[in-house]
Structure formats: structure tokens, C-alpha cells
Amino acid sequence: MLLWLVFDLVLIGAIVWLAWAALAARDGFEMIVLFMVLGLFVALAWVRLQAPDVALAEAAVGSGITGALLLKTWRHRRGRAAGDAAADARPSRALGFGVMGLVTVLTGMLAAVLVLIPRPAPSLAETVFANLAVSGVDNPVTAVLLNFRAYDTLLEVVVLFAVVVVVWLLGDAEADRRAPRLGSIFFGFARLVLPVMVLIAGYLLWLGGFAPGGAFQAGAVLGAVGIVLLLGRLYTPTAADRLPARLVFGLGTVGFAGAGLATLALGNAFLGYPPEAAKTWILVIEAMLTVSIAATLAGLFFGAAPSGRPTRESDR
Amino acid sequence: MIWSDPSTMTPEIMTWDLPSLVVILPLLAAVAAFLLPSAAVGIGLGATALVGAASSALAARLLASGPEISHLGGWTVPLGIALRVDGFAALMLVTTAGIGMLVGLAASRSFAAKGATEAPAEERQRLFFWPLWLLLLAGLNALYLSSDVFNIYISLEILGLSAVGLAVLSGKAAALRAGLTYLFAGLLGSLLFLLGVDYLYAATGRVDLASLGAIDEMTPALSMALVLMLAGLAIKTALFPLHFWLPAAHSNATAPASALLSALVVKGSLYVALRLWVDVFAPTAGLGTLIGLLGAGAIVWGSIQAMRVDRLKLLVAYSTVAQIGLICLVFALTDEIGGETAWQGAVYLILAHAAAKSAMFLAVGRIAEHLGHDSLERLHREPLRPGMAQVAFALAAVSLIGLPPSAGFLGKWLLLEGAMRADAWLWVGVMVLGTMLSVAYLMRPISGFLRFDRVEGPVIMPSRLDAADLWPLGLAVVAIAMGLLAATPLSLLAVGSPFVVPEVVP
Amino acid sequence: MSTALLYSFGGILLIGVALHRLVLTTDLLRRVVALNVFAAGIASLLIAAAYRGPEAAADPVPHAFVLTGIVVLVSTTAAALALIRRLDDLERSVDHDT
Numbered sequence: 001m002l003l004w005l006v007f008d009l010v011l012i013g014a015i016v017w018l019a020w021a022a023l024a025a026r027d028g029f030e031m032i033v034l035f036m037v038l039g040l041f042v043a044l045a046w047v048r049l050q051a052p053d054v055a056l057a058e059a060a061v062g063s064g065i066t067g068a069l070l071l072k073t074w075r076h077r078r079g080r081a082a083g084d085a086a087a088d089a090r091p092s093r094a095l096g097f098g099v100m101g102l103v104t105v106l107t108g109m110l111a112a113v114l115v116l117i118p119r120p121a122p123s124l125a126e127t128v129f130a131n132l133a134v135s136g137v138d139n140p141v142t143a144v145l146l147n148f149r150a151y152d153t154l155l156e157v158v159v160l161f162a163v164v165v166v167v168w169l170l171g172d173a174e175a176d177r178r179a180p181r182l183g184s185i186f187f188g189f190a191r192l193v194l195p196v197m198v199l200i201a202g203y204l205l206w207l208g209g210f211a212p213g214g215a216f217q218a219g220a221v222l223g224a225v226g227i228v229l230l231l232g233r234l235y236t237p238t239a240a241d242r243l244p245a246r247l248v249f250g251l252g253t254v255g256f257a258g259a260g261l262a263t264l265a266l267g268n269a270f271l272g273y274p275p276e277a278a279k280t281w282i283l284v285i286e287a288m289l290t291v292s293i294a295a296t297l298a299g300l301f302f303g304a305a306p307s308g309r310p311t312r313e314s315d316r
Numbered sequence: 317m318i319w320s321d322p323s324t325m326t327p328e329i330m331t332w333d334l335p336s337l338v339v340i341l342p343l344l345a346a347v348a349a350f351l352l353p354s355a356a357v358g359i360g361l362g363a364t365a366l367v368g369a370a371s372s373a374l375a376a377r378l379l380a381s382g383p384e385i386s387h388l389g390g391w392t393v394p395l396g397i398a399l400r401v402d403g404f405a406a407l408m409l410v411t412t413a414g415i416g417m418l419v420g421l422a423a424s425r426s427f428a429a430k431g432a433t434e435a436p437a438e439e440r441q442r443l444f445f446w447p448l449w450l451l452l453l454a455g456l457n458a459l460y461l462s463s464d465v466f467n468i469y470i471s472l473e474i475l476g477l478s479a480v481g482l483a484v485l486s487g488k489a490a491a492l493r494a495g496l497t498y499l500f501a502g503l504l505g506s507l508l509f510l511l512g513v514d515y516l517y518a519a520t521g522r523v524d525l526a527s528l529g530a531i532d533e534m535t536p537a538l539s540m541a542l543v544l545m546l547a548g549l550a551i552k553t554a555l556f557p558l559h560f561w562l563p564a565a566h567s568n569a570t571a572p573a574s575a576l577l578s579a580l581v582v583k584g585s586l587y588v589a590l591r592l593w594v595d596v597f598a599p600t601a602g603l604g605t606l607i608g609l610l611g612a613g614a615i616v617w618g619s620i621q622a623m624r625v626d627r628l629k630l631l632v633a634y635s636t637v638a639q640i641g642l643i644c645l646v647f648a649l650t651d652e653i654g655g656e657t658a659w660q661g662a663v664y665l666i667l668a669h670a671a672a673k674s675a676m677f678l679a680v681g682r683i684a685e686h687l688g689h690d691s692l693e694r695l696h697r698e699p700l701r702p703g704m705a706q707v708a709f710a711l712a713a714v715s716l717i718g719l720p721p722s723a724g725f726l727g728k729w730l731l732l733e734g735a736m737r738a739d740a741w742l743w744v745g746v747m748v749l750g751t752m753l754s755v756a757y758l759m760r761p762i763s764g765f766l767r768f769d770r771v772e773g774p775v776i777m778p779s780r781l782d783a784a785d786l787w788p789l790g791l792a793v794v795a796i797a798m799g800l801l802a803a804t805p806l807s808l809l810a811v812g813s814p815f816v817v818p819e820v821v822p
Numbered sequence: 823m824s825t826a827l828l829y830s831f832g833g834i835l836l837i838g839v840a841l842h843r844l845v846l847t848t849d850l851l852r853r854v855v856a857l858n859v860f861a862a863g864i865a866s867l868l869i870a871a872a873y874r875g876p877e878a879a880a881d882p883v884p885h886a887f888v889l890t891g892i893v894v895l896v897s898t899t900a901a902a903l904a905l906i907r908r909l910d911d912l913e914r915s916v917d918h919d920t
Contacts, residue, residue: 008825012832019836019859023843028851035855042862049829049873050880054888058865061896066858069896073851073903077910091846099845107838113515113540114830114867122521125874125881127395140882141889149886151388151397155458155470156890158343162451162474163897165350166481169444170492170908216889243351250347257340270336272390293893300900303907466887473894477901484905489912496850496905503857503898504844510891511837511864517884518871 011048015041032070039063053141053214056204060220065297068227072301136278142214146282150271154260157252157289160296164249171304198225205290215286219293226298237306245299245306252292259285334374335386335399338409338457341367346450353443357424360446364420367453368413375406375808383812385463393464393524400463400525402812404663407805408460408587411667415579415674415791416453422678422787423449423572437487441570445485451478452576459584463525465513465545468588469506472552476502479581482573483565494564501551501561505585508548515541529596542597546607549592552585555607555644556614559637563621566633571681574629578636579674583666586643594650594659595814601651608648612746614641619753628683628690628761632676635716635757639669642728642750645743649734656815658734663809664727664802668795672712672724675791679709682785686776695764700776704785706765711792713758715799718751723798829870836863850906854899861895 018041022034039062046055091099128140128148135143145153205218229235237245259281260271268274273281345363349356378384378401386399401409427442434442455474462468480502484495513523519537522528531538554562562582566574593604618638622631646662649655682705684690687698715724728747735743768775798805840860847853865888872884 004825008828012828012835015832016835016839019839019862023839023847023852023856023859031852031855035858038859038862042866045829045832045866046869049826049869050876051869051872051885051888054865054869054885054892057889057892058862061892062858062862066896066899069900069903070851070855073907076907077851096846099842103838103842103845106841107834109540110834110837111831113536114518114834115827116535117519117537119824120874121518121871123517123872123874123881124394124521124883125872125879128882129879131391131395140879141885144882144886145889147389148391148395149389149397149467149883152467152470152886152890155467155474156893158451158454159470159473159477159894159897161347161350162448162477162481163901165346165444165447165451166477166484166901167904169440169448169481170484170487170904172908172911216893246351250351253343254347257343260336260340264333264336269390270333270340270386270388272388297896300897300904303900303904466890470890470894473898477898480901480905487908489909489916492905492909492912496902496909499898499902499905500853500857503902504860506898507857507860507864510861511867513887514864514867514871517868517887 008048011041011045015045028074029071032067032074035070036063036067039067053139053217056217057220060217060224061297064224065220065227065301068224068301072303134275134278136273136275136280136282139214142282142286145214145216146285147273147278150256153289154253154256154271157256157292160293161249161253164296164299167300167303168305171302198222201225201290201294205286215289216293219290220297222290222294223297223301226294227301230298230302237302239307241306245295248292248295249299250292252289252296255288255292256285333386334370334377335384335401335461336388338367338370338374339399339454339461341370342450342454342457346447346454349446349450356443356446360450361417361420361424363450364413364417364453367457368410368417371406371409371413371457374401375410378403378406378811379804379808394522394527397462397464397467398524398526399461401461403809404587404591404813405460406811407663407667407808408583409457411670412453412456412460412580414794415670416449416576418787418791418794419572419575419579419674419678420449422575422784425784425787426570426572426681440487441485444481445572448478448481448485449576452482452581456580456584459588464523465516465525465528466523469510469513472506472509472585472588475581475584476506476552479577482576483569485573486568486570488568490564491568494561494568497561498565501558505548505551508551509545510548512541512544512548515544525591525596532598534598534600538597539600542592542600543603545592546589546603549585549589550607550610553582553589553644554637554640555610556617556637556641557610559614559618559640562637563630563633566636566677567627567629571678571684574633574681575674575677578633578677579670582636582640583670586640586666590646590659590662593647604648604651608645608743611641611644611647612743614638614644615746615750615753619750619757622757623753623760626692628680628692628695629677631692631757631761632673632680635676635754636669636673638750638754639665639673639716642731642747643669645735645746646731648743649731649738649740652734652738652740654734654737656734656813657737658731659815660806660809661727661730661732661734664723664730664798664805666727667798667805668715668723668727671791671795671798672715672722675708675712675788675795676716678788678791679705679712679785682782682788683709692760692764695761696767697770698764698776699768699774700765701768702765703777704782704789706762708785708788708792709765710762711789712795713762715792715795717754717758721799722796723802724795726799726802825875826870826873829873830867833863833866833870836860836866854902854906858895858899861891865891 018038022031025031043055043059135147137143201218201222263272345359349359383402388397458471480495480499484491515537551558566578615638618634622634643662643665646658649658715722718724718728840856844856868884868888872881
């Protein structure tokens with residue numbers, strides 16, 4: 001028990017220190033790397049708190065993909081002191097102390113109120129477990145995400161779609177073509193790792209039915225595959241890829257909403273799957289989501305509607 | 317807005333799951349408009365009209381048979397999520413689709429394809445407006461119908477992201493800078509809201525509004541949750557002093573986008589705040605007074621800024637700050653005798669402001685097109701004869717000031733009546749002051765319109781009848797007419813009203 | 823003190839650190855990271871609330887909330903970063919013109 005307490009205290013201390021260090025780092029690159037390490041430590045803490053599903057997603061998305069996006073932006077702005085504390089206007093001493101005071105009061109109140117909550121607090125856990133048998137899946141988190149609260153997940157996929165629209169509105173594919181290329185060691189690494197990652201993604205999707213894993217984790221890993229492909233110029237999207245890209249981005253929303261309309265047509269409630277076939281419905285929806293989420297995450301990393309003609313291998 | 321008669325509806329429509337459809341339809345249309353850019357205008361207008369028809373049918377159904385609940389996935393709360401439609405929600409659905417339709421028609425004109433002469437920036441506006449608007453519509457409708465705090469959080473994110481997309485549609489640096497501040501403010505607001513949801517779930521194990529509303533005792537955790545959620549919503553609604561992002565974001569967007577942002581987007585979060593306040597939590601008098609005071613601050617600050625700024629669009633944006641403050645006075649009054657009247661007034665002000673402000677932004681867009689600028693000082697020296705756009709602006713101003721018989725008058729009158737019945741003379745005074753201030757700042761551009769003949773030289777005549785002026789004029793007429801035709805909206809608002817117990821007059 | 827409460831305090835400290843830097847920084851990229859740390863703190867609170875001891879299975883509902891939150895957050899972050907890059911391009915071209 002004492003050993004666990006020591007472990008917990010060290011882990012929490014490391015997390016808070018990493019957060020502070022990342023946000024106080026003078027150099028933008030240092031800030032991003034520390035933030036990514038923070039994500040991994042937070043994921044570790046969540047494994048400790050018996051949340052392996054979420055820990056997987058935090059490591060893959062919260063740390064990995066967010067980190068990749070931050071690094072891309074940092075490189076884009078290099079030379080303009082992006083993220084460097086030196087570029088930060090130094091706040092006056094009084095302002096610094098004032099903000100510190102306010103934040104201390106706020107966190108103090110948050111902590112005090114939390115302690116006052118009587119325990120054990122009521123929760124929905126029992127209701128979820130009681131209905132798990134009829135949900136079509138054995139993993140309770142997947143049951144909540146794709147059955148009990150499937151509408152939340154539908155709207156979440158819509159958020160991803162909305163962001164792709166905004167990014168295409170803003171992005172400039174030409175600006176990225178000028179970016180430097182990665183070296184040959186990278187390609188050897190990529191050829192080795194990519195097939196493994198695709199396998200992991202498929203495994204995670206299949207696993208989600210009864211163990212930690214599922215569409216989001218699989219989509220994130222597959223999205224990372226896409227990012228590696230884009231980074232290494234193993235795949236360079238061109239203007240011809242716009243329509244297929246649009247189709248895949250929309251697939252998650254259309255597939256999920258279409259499933260909802262299909263359930264309505266069957267005479268059920270919106271997204272009320274036929275109980276005997278719930279497993280199949282969920283698996284089909286998850287497969288569509290995985291592909292769409294992966295493509296969207298990679299598309300967000302690419303950061304623009306692709307333009308230009310295909311380039312030959314010899315041009316590289 | 318069309319009110320369908322339930323007797324003319326086919327039996328099928330009476331049984332359709334309209335609440336789900338008004339969310340799903342614009343979603344599918346948004347994807348379609350993104351997939352097929354060449355057909356985006358048709359898809360956008362068609363889907364908006366369809367959503368409008370579905371919303372009116374839903375409203376008619378409500379008038380006939382009371383509030384509705386759709387249990388999504390067949391799971392009842394608290395396990396599942398329910399879409400709940402009461403009169404307030406239905407009224408917002410119909411208004412949103414109606415205003416969206418008129419703004420959409422205006423947009424289809426101002427973002428028309430120009431063939432070979434079209435600049436890339438213009439092409440982007442034309443292509444991306446429709447998917448963004450349809451996503452916005454889906455987000456708003458999801459928000460109106462949601463009866464679950466976590467689901468509200470996701471709906472707010474859809475709303476916020478599509479709103480940022482609309483704000484930066486022009487691609488100009490000033491719009492992008494304002495859009496980034498808007499995005500940061502919106503994200504901070506969402507995260508504060510989510511932190512509130514954390515505390516709610518940790519303390520009660522529930523996220524659905526029905527279960528939360530059934531809890532009578534305000535524990536510290538519930539108070540903390542309410543304060544956090546309201547703070548997040550206040551940022552998104554731009555309640556003074558958290559309005560810092562609004563003037564730049566609204567004044568730098570293109571006219572149809574500004575119209576949607578000020579008419580509908582800020583109302584989305586205000587709607588949620590009002591619903592949480594009235595339906596779910598037992599209002600705490602101190603907190604209500606605090607929000608009321610912030611509202612009073614917004615009226616004074618927004619009006620003073622509107623009197624000082626030189627750009628017409630900025631004046632209209634600051635007027636939104638002041639008007640939001642006026643509506644937020646209701647938070648100080650719901651707990652009193654006359655609370656229901658004040659609440660009706662606030663809802664009506666939301667609708668009136670939506671119609672009037674969208675008309676105003678579209679009109680200002682037309683005037684700026686004529687003049688090539690929107691500087692107020694120069695406006696006073698422009699020999700431009702007022703046309704339809706100026707008339708639309710003036711009519712919208714009538715509603716914003718609250719002159720009879722406009723919708724703004726009715727809303728303000730109900731709010732005043734609520735305050736007077738509660739003997740809340742402080743708030744009565746604030747409302748009167750706000751009205752005088754709004755006259756002062758709205759007269760600045762109107763006097764500018766009328767002084768066209770003070771300048772020597774030829775007078776510029778705007779083309780007599782331009783179809784593009786019809787849409788702002790139509791919206792302004794709606795802002796007036798909703799005051800005259802208030803019987804149906806008010807009886808719709810009474811369907812499933814949270815003020816169930818009839819008031820006792822002492 | 824229970825494990826859940828300990829980790830909750832960790833989450834609250836993350837929120838404090840993030841808010842402090844968010845208010846004081848003027849750098850756009852740092853602001854994005856601060857908001858992400860803020861979100862990690864909120865998520866930690868939810869995960870801690872879901873923990874029901876080493877023997878019992880944790881409450882899956884907050885886990886689902888956090889999973890959704892992570893995806894929503896990466897989306898918003900991507901939008902913010904795309905805006906930052908675009909602004910940077912515009913400012914750069916202005917610098918070149920002058």
C-alpha cells in the first residue's frame with residue numbers, strides 16, 4: 001500500500017512538474033517535446049486508474065497526433081521565434097502575482113468542493129453493467145460510445161468533419177511543398193514500422209468489442225500511419241485526391257447518420273439497433289469510423305486541400 | 317415563417333421522429349455541400365428550407381399535443397440521451413431556420429459565382445459558406461433539443477468551430493486574427509463548461525437535465541458546477557466583461573457571416589444558460605443579481621463604445637454587446653413574482669434581436685458595398701440617397717430600440733412588466749437607460765443616411781430595386797411583424813413552460 | 823486519503839498551471855499548449871472520479887466522456903494551428919512586400 005502511495009505521489013509530482021516545465025520552457029521545441037512527454041505520463045496515470053481505453057487514446061492522440069500538429073506548426077513558424085519565451089511579452093510583477101493569486105484561490109476552491117462531495121458518490125456504472133449484455137459488445141466503454149450514448153459519438157465525428165472543412169478553408173498546400181524532406185534512414189524505418197502499425201490498428205478495432213481498444217484508438221494509430229506516409233513523402237496527395245479525400249472525411253458522418261436513418265426506417269428509435277444484430281451494426285459503424293477518423297487526422301496534419309499534379313518518383 | 321396547420325398534415329408526418337431529423341438533415345446536407353461544391357448553393361438553400369418545414373411541422377405538432385421526447389437508441393435517461401422539444405426549443409428551431417433561409421438567400425446573391433474573373437478568395441467564400449452554415453444549423457438545432465449536459469458540450473463545439481469558420485471566411489488578416497481570438501475564447505468557454513460537467517457527474521452521477529432538475533438541494537459541488545458552466549457560457553455569449561472577442565470577430569467577417577454570428581451563434585449559448593437557469597437549477601438570488609449587474613455593465617459599456625467607434629460594422633457589433641446585456645437582466649428576475657413574464661420577454665428579445673441584427677448586418681454590408689467603406693465620419697459627407705438598405709437598417713433599429721409595434725418592443729415590455737411586478741426598480745431603471753442609449757447610438761448612422769443632400773455635388777442614387785436589398789428588408793420586416801403577430805409564438809412558448817405553477821398575485 | 827482524490831488534486835494542479843500560463847502568455851503556440859494542458863487536467867478529474875478501487879471495475883461513462891473529449895480537443899487544436907499557420911503566411915507576405 002505504501003509502495004503504491006509513493007508511486008502515486010511520484011507520478012503526480014512528475015505530471016505537474018512536466019506541465020509547469022513545458023509551459024515555462026524558453027524554447028518552443030522544448031515546450032512541445034515536454035508536452036508530449038506529459039501526455040505519456042498522464043496516460044500512465046490513467047492506466048493506474050484502470051482506464052486503459054482512454055490511456056491508449058491519450059497516448060496516441062493527445063500526445064502523439066497533437067504533438068505532430070504542434071511540431072508542424074512550430075517548424076512552419078521557425079525563424080519567427082514561435083513558442084519561444086523570449087518572444088513573450090514579460091508580464092509586470094504585479095500582474096504576475098495577481099494572476100497567481102487568483103489561480104490559487106480558484107484551484108483551492110475546486111479542491112475544497114471536491115473534498116466535500118460525499119462518497120461513494122452515485123454513478124451510472126451499475127446501469128451500464130446491467131444493460132451490457134444487450135448492448136452487443138462486452139467492453140463497457142464501447143457500449144457507452146456506440147450504443148447507449150451513440151448520439152454523442154455521432155456529434156463528435158461531426159466535430160472532426162467541421163474541422164476538416166475549416167482547415168481546407170484556411171490551408172495552403174503550396175506552403176508545405178517547400179518544407180525540407182526527411183533522410184534515408186527514415187524510409188528504412190518507415191518501411192519496417194508502417195505495416196506493423198496497420199496491423200495494430202486492425203487489432204485494436206477488433207479488440208474494442210471486448211477489451212480496451214476500439215474505433216478511436218484504431219483510427220488514431222491508422223492516422224499516425226498516414227502522418228508518417230505524408231512526412232516521408234511516401235505519399236503526396238495531389239489535386240486529383242480531393243474528391244476521394246472528401247468522400248472519406250464525410251464517410252464517418254454519413255455512415256453514422258445513415259445508420260440512424262436506417263434504424264428509423266426499421267421502426268426503431270434513432271440509432272436503436274435491432275437487439276439481435278447490435279453487434280454487427282456496431283462493428284460496421286466502427287469500421288467506417290476508423291477509416292474516416294484515420295483519414296481525417298492525417299488530413300488535419302496535411303493541413304490543406306491538396307493541390308498540384310502528381311510528381312514522379314524521379315523528381316524527389 | 318410558415319406555420320403549418322396540423323390538420324393538413326399527413327398521418328405519416330405526425331409520427332415521424334422530427335427532432336432527430338432536424339439535426340440529421342443539415343448534417344447530411346453539410347457533407348453533400350462539401351462533396352459537391354458545384355451544387356452547394358442548391359443543397360444549402362434546399363436543406364435549409366426542408367429543415368424549416370420540419371421545424372414548423374414540429375411546432376405545429378407541439379401546439380396540438382404538447383412537449384415531445386425522443387429517446388435516442390431506445391435507451392431511456394439516465395443511461396441514454398433524450399432529445400426534448402418544448403415550446404422554447406421549437407420557437408428557436410423555427411426562428412433559426414427562418415432567419416437562416418433569408419440570410420442564405422442574401423448569401424447566395426453576394427457569393428454568386430463570377431466565372432473567370434473570380435479571385436481565389438471569392439471562390440473559397442462561395443464554396444465554404446454552405447457546408448459551414450449547414451454545420452452551424454445542425455449544431456444549433458442539436459443544442460436546442462439537447463437535454464444532457466455532456467451532449468450540450470459537444471453541440472457547443474460544433475457550433476463554435478463552424479462559427480469560427482464563418483468568421484474567417486474572407487481570409488483577410490484582420491478576420492483571421494479576430495477568428496483566432498474567437499477560437500481561443502470559445503475553447504476556454506467550452507473547457508470551463510466541461511469542468512462544470514465534471515463536478516456535476518462527480519457529485520450526482522447524472523448528466524441528463526431531467527435527473528439534475530429533480531435534485532432540490534444546492535450542494536457546494538452543484539453550485540460550483542453551475543458557476544463554472546455559466547462562466548463558460550458567458551464567454552461564448554460575450555457577456556460583459558467577457559465580450560473582448562466579439563467586436564473584432566463580428567465586425568471583420570463578411571456580411572452574411574456577421575449576420576449569422578450575431579443573430580444566432582451568441583444566442584445558442586445564451587439559450588443553454590437560460591435553460592439551465594430556469595429548468596434545471598434552483599436559482600440562487602445572489603448569482604442572479606450578479607449576472608444582472610454584468611448585464612447592466614454590458615448595456616452601459618456596449619452603448620458607450622457604440623457611440624465612440626467610427627466604423628459602422630463595429631457600431632452594430634457593440635450594439636450586440638449592449639443587447640445581450642439587456643437580455644441577461646432576466647437572470648435577476650426569474651426568481652421573483654413576475655418571473656415568467658420576464659422570461660417570456662427575454663425569449664422574445666432573443667428572437668427580435670436575431671431578426672433585427674441579421675437585417676442590420678446585411679444592410680450595412682450593402683451600404684458598405686455602395687460606398688466602398690463603412691466609416692461613420694465619412695458617411696456624414698457622402699451624397700448617397702438612402703435606399704432600401706437604409707430603410708432596412710432603420711426598421712431594424714426601430715425593433716432594437718423597442719418602439720411599438722415591433723418585436724423588440726414586445727420583448728422589452730414583457731421584461732419591464734416582469735421587473736415592475738417584482739418591484740425591481742433598479743432593473744427598470746437600467747432598461748430605460750439602455751433604451752435611451754440605444755436611441756443615441758443608432759441615430760448616429762441614421763442621421764448620416766439622411767444628410768446626403770448637405771454636400772454639394774451630384775447625389776448618388778442607389779439602383780431603385782435591387783433584389784439583394786430584399787433580404788435585409790425582409791428580415792427587418794420580420795423583426796417588426798413578430799411584434800404584431802405574437803399570439804402564436806407566445807402560445808407556443810407556453811407549451812411545456814418551466815413555470816408550471818400559476819403565479820400567485822399578492 | 824484515497825487514490826482517486828490524490829489524482830483529482832493532480833488534475834486540479836494541472837488546471838491551475840495551465841490557467842496561469844494561459845493568462846500571462848502572448849505567444850499563440852504556447853496558448854494552444856496551455857489549453858491542451860487545461861483539458862488534460864479536466865480529463866484527469868473525470869478519470870479519477872470514475873476510479874472505484876483496485877478490485878471494482880471503473881465507471882465506463884466518464885471514460886467515454888474523456889475519449890470523446892480527446893477527439894474534440896485534437897480537432898479544435900488542429901483548427902487553431904491551421905489559423906496560426908495561415909496568419910503566419912499572410913504576415914510573412916506583408917513583410918516581404920514592405
